[in-house]
Amino acid sequence: MPWRMPAETAPHERTWMAFPRVGFTLGDTEADRAEGYAAWTAVARAVAEFEPVSMLVDPTETARARDLLGSGVEQHETPVDEFWMRDHGPTFVVDDDRPGVLGAVDWIFNGWGAPDWADWRLSAEHARLVAAHVGAELVSSMLVNEGGGIHVDGAGTVLLTETVQLDARRNPFADRARVEAEMLRTIGADTAIWLPRGLTRDYDEFGTNGHVDIVATFAAPGRVLLHAQPDPAHPDHAVMPEIRAALEAATDAAGRRLEIVDLPGPAQLRDDEGFVDFSYVNHLVVNGGVIACGFGDPVADDRARGILADAYPGRRIVTVDARPLFARGGGIHCITQQQPALPSPSPSPSPSPVDSPNSADAAPAGPALPGDSTRRAAETER
Template structure:
């Protein structure tokens, strides 16, 4: 097989999500839990305006999911312990030598580095469950990795982070050569661009230790959207400047020097837990649109929409409030996973 992960901008068959269920991530109070359910529901309903959405739901939450999602979203039942579909669900790939074949990469998921609060028993079964539902061939991997830890251009380039794929909590015996070989085998990546780190908040207790999908993405080959913290009072001001300097020197799989487009952070610097990692980079591209993170700041949200409209011409950008998702450790991209439409996927 010659597996390749298409760009997120390639046509989708559908988007996959996982509905929240009770646990440390969802919240301790009724108000916190309700806010979590609502945030996931809002993303699902916004996405369903553009393409089919299938929601994996723990049996304990089936009635609530039907009540909140209605008929707009397909529901399938499976045991869950977490609900960040991007990270523990399948990473879909296609076979360019056999156009009708869909693959589903099943990374090892250990709860973002095995912190004491994370659960992974049920999460580790979801990639295979989803693969079975859609008739995809399972591509097993020995790498501990999450879908939010990679971004691709569909032409052989992959963005990675040293503190994720090379982190001792995930892959203590890995080196860049081994990781890159696995990326070639599973998603067809021929060129890896390594970031040394991610955003500051992402290294807190409930962080992922550097996921790239909150830092940078590739809207089209040769072009990169980069989180830009403009306020020097935030530690990510130095981080984003360092990453920009590094990325400006990189070339992609086609040998192109990357054109970097800044995607400025909102003005809010802190919440009750410390410096925020609010990022407009963590958006989802869908058929004919983009589901963008909103942070309740009219000026910043509007500026981000304009940049995304330019980056994804011909797509309608819809902003969904993502503050409750970020409060739980991620964003819109983190809770969604696209399934490519096989008959329309092309290099």
């Protein structure tokens, strides 16, 4: 059966996210944690203006999630450690020969190369659990990969980076041919465009080693939005010509040369940790809109909105402050994962309301995800 990952611009059934929980990523102080919760909440509410949002919530965060998210976001209790849903959630695919069938690729997730600081045992199960919940056929893969490490045009082309899929900490025995064969089998991409690397900040201790979704994305088949760093004082000013050269030399699955549209970053070059990787490329396309990263730079934010409006005609551009997300290691695209709409009704079960006598504004919640013994036990005790 030929699986195919639709373009992000294709219609969505919903967007999946995971709610933050106390730990290393969220921050050490109460102020840090409050900032993180608010950042994830702001993205969820922005997406919910356009399409349904389903949020995985750790049992320890249920009350907080209800209070912050309100009634507009469906919640599912399941154990959570990491909460970058793009990376450890399923990569949804469709089968054009079976129009009503949804697939979910379950990559091996090892916390972006098994760093000492990452906890991923729980989040590594999320793809399988979400797939079962929505009735998707599981497409298991032996490739260590993350959703932020790929971008597709929906028509047979995938963007990859050599420092992710060929990372020895992820896939020590992989080569291009093996990775490309797995991309064809799992997401239907018969043409891979390999970028040599990612942005500079992504190679520090807490980076992903070069995710493509902060560097380049397809606005449409044959058209790529590419991060640009015009300031020579930033090391990415020297990095981007190498990446651009790889795109200029490539052809897509249809044999076309790519049209490359620059998406310049904001003026800020550094934060307390060093050179930033602030990138407007890390946006999410939703039904009728685009959720864009903002960086507190009115000129650059407005310029990015204009470029995105031209790239995605007919969609409303909504900007959300992404600085708290980037301070924790990613952006808007990194914390979201779209589920494509199917031509026939989705097999997803209907949500049932949360039993919450103390809050009239409690968020609706679908049934507990498969394997969620914590939620089932709580319901038994009520």
